[in-house]
Amino acid sequence: MNKSKSAYSEPTKFGKKEHHVIVVWVDNEAGVLARVVGLFSGRGYNIDSLAVAEVDKKKHLSRITIVTIGTPEVIEQIKLQLKKLIPVHKVADFSIQDPKILFKELALFKLVANLKKQEKAKKICKKFNVVVLDKSKKSFVIQVTALRREIDKLIEILKPLGLVSTSRTGAVAMTRGPEIFK
């Protein structure tokens, strides 16, 4: 007999992995984020990025946006497992390729650079809704909103221009058009 030294079967099939955005509406109560991220880590799901804040003060509802990667089966499991959590109201799932969905991330960059380099940096960031938040002769802080991969690229470009600190949020998502997710 072929001796696998395990009491468990070996993994065989691997489906194609895809990036998905999972949006979860939850009661904003103690420990709710731990329940959601604990479910991800406990079951071996991936979290690429996470954004969470209360969106309805009266009903104490928070909206959690998680970017994850997984096979279609894993994505389906994530949704079903999330729905089982008691504080979870609804769960939406969008492929990152879905043209009907808007995604945005916000990033803050601090550059230590002379004015010339600062101008150059500002120009590069122009099409990403750049806002200058702070400015001195030696440094400035700018804010951009863009897609994840665009911010990744910006970081590479800004490095030689004196980028010393980066802070960025996870992606948030919303559908185009008048519909909302029920």
Next chain:
Amino acid sequence: MPKLFTGAEIVFKCLEDQKAEYIFGYPGGAVLPIYDELKNHKSIKHILARHEQGAGHAAEGYARSSGKPGILLVTSGPGATNAVTALTDAYMDSVPLVCISGQVPTHLIGTDAFQECDTTGITRPCTKHNWLVKDANDLAEVIHLAFEVATTGRPGPVLVDIPKDIQFKKGKYKFIKKKLTKKLNGKSSNKINKKDLDNFINMMKQSSKPIFYTGGGVINSGPEASENLKELISLTGFPVTSTLQGLGAYPGDDPLFLGMLGMHGTYEANNAMHDCDLMINIGARFDDRITGKIDEFSPKSKKIHIDIDPSSVGKNVKVDLAIISDVNELLKNLIKRFKENNKNFLESNKQKTSKWWNQIEKWRQKKSLNFINSETTIKPQHAVQRLYELTKNKDTFITTEVGQHQMWAAQHYKFNKPNRWMTSGGLGTMGYGLPAAVGVQVAHPGKLVIDIAGEASVLMTIQEMSTAVQYRLPIKIFILNNEYMGMVRQWQELLHDKNYSESYSEALPDFVKLAEAYGCIGIRASKPSELDQKIKEMINVDKPVIFDCVVDKEENCYPMIPSGKPHNQMLLGPQDEKEEVSDEGKILV
């Protein structure tokens, strides 16, 4: 101004309104106000365990044998951490448990106070939900909601952590029912539609090689579900196999029953699962001990899956028709619909499935549960068979520990009713059976309760014999003693070149003397000739008994599906170990 109650009073008012009869627990500093209140509530009896894990398994045994939620009361810190194994066990096997734990006073939370631990943090992944109550006014609502969460949808454990100051503080009491219903979301069952039922029936009609594969969901759905399962199977005449947890839902001695399936299931059940053209899964979850190698699992069949938990569907195996429902609801609706148009199905369909039944009979002829009996040493299978023969006329409840003895019990003890078989399947917790038997006996006074045990497992929670003695619970601990962690030894023999690393217990207590030390009866049987007499002696004594059944040390549990193999490549016995099972197979004598 509504009347105010202390937190401790509110706990008991909730338990009374939930019609709780028993609490299993262990006192400690952070839970003393609740224990103080116990004396004022005569309808609720507390069973003092000897370890919180024991209390937890006892609550599980109580719940599984009675269909009611088990209630567990523990203190903070070590009390709560000791309960974690039982909570996880209940989570894996879908047992409704409500655990109430004491916590250090709210102002000390987070200061590493004496016997403080992050109880809700630790138990988050092993409960359906948990709560830390920081206001006595929330307590009643939380506890009632806890009962609802534990018992609705797929049942499971919940935990309510109550800081000591909240147990003293006064708050309002109100009993609100059904808070969860407004957001179903797969948390409990949905409506069944007619189209699905018709689909189901059509698939049954088209099948020439059908099989029912039933699981613990049938048991959890209540005794009526088992009755309806019997009716559906008698209407169709289809063969039925069961998972470990589902045993008893369908009578074990019925000719349509193929025995248990899975890693140590019967040859006929596993081959029928592999070759069928229609698999009807009712309340089972395609666990890895059942499916074996997923890619080669029942490759030619259409599959129907009935489960109350939406996340069980499609998790391991893709199915053709999934219905999210309580088993009993589904069966009632299905039987009604089926009877409308299929008056003579059983007769008219006989021809269609006759070839299938012939094939199943051929597999049955292999008699895969057979073993070579001995006149000098007790074979463990023989011991279980004798135990079955001598107890089958009583309404007997069986619990087990985990390992070879558990599989032999599942193979050779035949159950005819649901809720008579309590075993740790999902988590596989050694030490489950003895305390579970305590809980079963509490729920069923006067009934015969036997823990079929291994000597290694039973030592993990042996202290609960004291509990049995204290409450005069005449549980019988039937130890198949081979001095080895038998299942570990078996895997080491088959897969690790007989390197029996740390699986032999070189020192073991004298179980007869141990029984006497605890104040119960000790019985030992070492020869096959004395077995029956000793078993009868055990049954007839109205006291807790430890029965030391000295069995063959090196017997292996067959048949088995070796790791990474599909269902049709079973090992039937020792002679198969070196070679692949051929189509002829090797019949054990």
